[in-house]
Amino acid sequence: MRNFFTILGGMGTIAxxxxxxxxxxxxxxxxxxDYLNYVLVNDAQVPDRTAYIKDHSKPNFFINLREDVLQQAQLGPDFFIMPCNTAHYFYDDLAGLTDVPFLHMMRIAVHRFVEEYPNEQKIGVIATEGSIYDHLYVDEITAVGRQAELGGPEIQPMVTELIYTNIKQKGVVDAELYHSILRKMHDEYGCNVILLGCTELSLAQEKAPDHPYKVIDPQSIIADVAIELELKIRVGMDPKEAVKKYLY
Known part of the structure; x- marks a missing residue:
């Protein structure tokens, strides 16, 4: 197969x-x-990312992802994408394993926020405890001169319930809970735009988009970017030249 990209997925599977x-x-x-060529690696055995980030005695998820990247690199994809925000904790290590371009989903999403909302100095962030704990999105947002708003102490338990109890454990989206989180971030913490910093939250947006709030959805953005790039590569553009604009 020629002109294809690799998706490092399975974190979680329904996302x-x-x-x-x-x-x-x-x-x-x-x-x-007309459809795109891609290899979807649904590695459902990747250990929990948040558990390791918060406690390094837990299984290290880098081991699984390293194996996935090295296996896939031998096939020669045009680029890698990884639809798990929290797994970007090891982005530099994973990208360093191969010469194949590795797109940084989180960074691309933050730059899209700046492009689409140039007058917004603050963005709400809802994400896994791991991403919040290690400042993954906060650091990316600060790097572009914007402020991240995480909300009050009641927000994270709600987000964790939506991600883990509802979606990861039961495979369902609690639309009322999702909308309540967005409403609180908007009404109580002044967030005109809210970033969905977990792909389970992206799934919630797909399944329950009927709300008035503006969101930045990294998974949706990386899908559009992958389509854009692969269509250019399909008609003859060099892969490394195609992806250059997104390697921030």
Missing amino acids: TESLARQLNHRIKITKDQ
Whole structure:
């Protein structure tokens, strides 16, 4: 197979399934061959990212992802994407394993926020405890001269319940809970834009988009970027030249 990219997924599986739906349904097609070529690595055995980030005695998820990257690099994909925000904790280590371009989903999303909302100095961030604990998004937002708002102490338990209890454990999206989180971030913490810093939250947005709040959805953004790049590569553009604009 030529002209394909690799998705490092399975963190979690139904969030990765959501990305695949976006890739397949956003591409304009008239025949089977119009769809994108990609390899979806659904490594459901990757240990919990938040558990390791908060406690290094827990299983290290880098080991699984390192194996996935090295295996896939041998196939020669045009680029890698990894639809798990928290797993970007090891982005530099993973990207350093291969010469294949590795897109940084979090960084691309933050730059998209700046481009789409140039007058907004603050963005709300809801994410896993791991991402919050290690300042993954806060650091990216600070690097572009903006402020991250995490909300009060009641926000994280609500977000954790939505991600883990509802989606990861039960495979369902609690739309009322999702909307309540967005409403609190907007009304009580002054966030005109809210970043969905976990792909389970991206799934919640896909399943329950009927709310008035503005969101930055990294998984949706990386889907659009992958489509844009692969279509350019398909017609002859050099992969490394194509991805250059997104390697911030």
